[in-house]
Amino acid sequence: MHFMLQIIPVIDIRGGIVVHARGGNRQNYPVLKSVLTPSAEPAEVISDLLAWLPFPCIYIADLDAIEQRCQQESFYRELCRQFPQTAFWLDSGIKRAHEVAAYDDISNLQLVVGSETLVETEMLMQADSASRLILSLDKKKETNLGNGELFSQPKWWTRKMILMNLDRVGADQGPDLQWLRTLLSQSQAVDWYLAGGIRNEADLIQAQRTGAKGVLIASALHTGALSKASLKRLLKK
Numbered sequence: 001m002h003f004m005l006q007i008i009p010v011i012d013i014r015g016g017i018v019v020h021a022r023g024g025n026r027q028n029y030p031v032l033k034s035v036l037t038p039s040a041e042p043a044e045v046i047s048d049l050l051a052w053l054p055f056p057c058i059y060i061a062d063l064d065a066i067e068q069r070c071q072q073e074s075f076y077r078e079l080c081r082q083f084p085q086t087a088f089w090l091d092s093g094i095k096r097a098h099e100v101a102a103y104d105d106i107s108n109l110q111l112v113v114g115s116e117t118l119v120e121t122e123m124l125m126q127a128d129s130a131s132r133l134i135l136s137l138d139k140k141k142e143t144n145l146g147n148g149e150l151f152s153q154p155k156w157w158t159r160k161m162i163l164m165n166l167d168r169v170g171a172d173q174g175p176d177l178q179w180l181r182t183l184l185s186q187s188q189a190v191d192w193y194l195a196g197g198i199r200n201e202a203d204l205i206q207a208q209r210t211g212a213k214g215v216l217i218a219s220a221l222h223t224g225a226l227s228k229a230s231l232k233r234l235l236k237k
Helices: 042-052 064-069 073-082 097-102 122-125 177-184 201-210 228-236
Strands: 006-014 018-019 058-064 087-091 107-114 133-140 160-166 191-195 214-217
Touching: 006 042, 006 064, 006 191, 042 058, 042 073, 058 064, 058 073, 064 073, 073 087, 097 122, 122 133, 160 177, 177 191, 177 201, 201 214, 201 228
Parallel strands: 006 058, 006 214, 058 087, 087 107, 107 133, 133 160, 160 191, 191 214
Antiparallel strands: 006 018
């Protein structure tokens, strides 16, 4: 098997510190405790993560921005400047097109627009912004969050798409492979990324076999359930 699954670590930030996401109940996320870093300060967590394994891409969820609509462009501009070799995917609760423009000049940043928060869906159809956006289809309690058309109409889909099952985040249940299979049958032109539920090496192999382009992972890295040795072995295949 040629292993080409992209592994993207997830950093969830609330109140300026990194928290541990579990089950989509954001109010109850505890401060991050990780085997990879003694810190919960975003730049230090990222630095320690990259020292452990030089991941080319990191996903950041800004929970304050998602819930309270407060964009923090200067914070992310500085973070991207600190780590120029790293590509960042940022979900900052984008609702409208004008919020995207503020990040246009950050070369190593791609914005994730979540179905949960997106209001101006039309911007997904505009070639200039759509090429820089990653649409995340967000699901919680088996309910699609946001505009239902985003889940069923491929015309809205960006080149890269995230399937974010919040029920499975930090829940040790395995990824939602059935959801992936359903959407793969609707479009082969999309690169699908699974978020939520990755527990171990076997889940990574299953995700690749099912057709995922990549996976977003937090808990399995920070608890040590996925070792550096197993990741290196997979990434060499």
